[in-house]
Amino acid sequence: MSISTVMVVGAGQMGGGIAQVMAAAGRKVYLSDLDAAAVNKRIEFIDSILTKDEAKGRITADEKAATLGRLVPVTDLAAAAECDLVVEAVAELMDVKTAVFRELDQLAPERCILASNTSSLPITSIAAVTNRPQKVIGMHFMNPVPVMKLVELIRGLATSEHTYQAVKAEAEALGKTSVEVRDVPGFVSNRVLQMLINEAIFCVYEGVASVEDVDTVMKLGMNHPMGPLTLADFIGLDTVLNIMEVLYEGFADSKYRPCPLLRQYVQAGWLGKKSGRGFYQYS
Ligand SMILES: NC(=O)c1ccc[n+]([C@@H]2O[C@H](COP(=O)([O-])OP(=O)(O)OC[C@H]3O[C@@H](n4cnc5c(N)ncnc54)[C@H](O)[C@@H]3O)[C@@H](O)[C@H]2O)c1
Known part of the structure; x- marks a missing residue:
């Protein structure tokens, strides 16, 4: 065709x-x-x-x-x-x-x-x-x-x-x-990636480390080209939340629950790079 x-x-x-x-x-x-x-x-x-x-x-x-x-x-x-x-x-x-x-x-x-x-x-x-x-x-x-x-x-x-x-x-x-x-929630890419991002947000929510330090761990410690919170800002926090909701509902498994801090950022309109503010500020 x-x-x-x-x-x-x-x-x-x-x-x-x-x-x-x-x-x-x-x-x-x-x-x-x-x-x-x-x-x-x-x-x-x-x-x-x-x-x-x-x-x-x-x-x-x-x-x-x-x-x-x-x-x-x-x-x-x-x-x-x-x-x-x-x-x-x-x-x-x-x-x-x-x-x-x-x-x-x-x-x-x-x-x-x-x-x-x-x-x-x-x-x-x-x-x-x-x-x-x-x-x-x-x-x-x-x-x-x-x-x-x-x-x-x-x-x-x-x-x-x-x-x-x-x-x-x-x-x-x-x-x-x-x-x-196969047609399963999150496919492969987002089933794996969004869990990483959501867990990084939990680390900030629980006061385990700062936004910058969580990103530094993944960049310098795991050789990721960018930290998960920077990546979340690039993807759009509304999109990240929507995907977590699909995983949570689709698998009916609490391990996919979206972090409350993610939900709060989206409620505030802090959607990441596209709105000028997310985990970081953008001019
Ligand atoms: N952002 C990412 O990193 C990423 C990566 C892969 C896939 N996706 C998926 O791609 C899709 C779009 O994501 P995005 O980040 O580009 O979103 P976005 O918010 O940047 O853009 C969505 C656009 O769709 C338009 N729109 C909304 N309803 C419409 C309609 N009925 N008809 C025509 N236009 C309409 C909006 O005006 C907006 O311009 C989503 O399904 C998302 O999950 C996003």
Whole structure:
């Protein structure tokens, strides 16, 4: 199956990155967000990243112009009617995602594959709200998408082999390495990573060590490129909390309970880098 026209739904940090790599790989990309300002801001951000890449000699001026020329900002889902593949990257909330999938299912042609970039939600449940569960799959990119090599591919119960192979080939065409993961809460990446982050937050909550010292332990002691609390700020503390809730409910196991301090930060609107304050302050 050839994939030439795609839509990315949600122009946040993940949707922007996915749109960028797909446009760079030659796809025409509709980047959709409810918020017109968000989608325009995201395209300006991609422009600034490509300008840096050009200055460093990683891409030519022509390649930059071609990538930007293939990105089309939109504020609804109507252009799904032209697409071979749609990747959804809206908030990590089941009701928000299912509303998007219901609408996409009405608009997209029969051939179109509907993929979710969900970090933890069940693909089988998302697929079940459509009339094409065989064409629904999890395509979980890592942040920042242009840099990180991995994509987790998650088959829902009804996902067809054809859909899986088409999306695997697309991941490879984007220069990514894919792994196949069963449809269980958090898949592999977030089942392991969010437990580490949540435990780091508990260390701060219980006064075991400061934010900086917890991060230093993991950086200098375990050779992690960044500390778990810095990483949590980058991911977004609302996203971290949403994923912990999915793990906690999905496994019905208290070992996945979100740290109360994480919940409190989200209640305060301290969402990490994107809101200017999380475990650290950002100007
Ligand atoms: N942040 C990460 O590190 C990371 C990594 C991998 C996967 N994910 C997953 O990617 C998804 C998006 O995460 P993010 O960090 O980019 O979030 P974000 O908050 O940065 O962006 C979400 C965007 O979706 C838009 N949106 C919300 N509802 C919409 C709708 N109905 N239609 C169109 N646009 C809508 C919002 O306006 C916002 O711009 C989530 O499912 C998250 O779990 C996140």
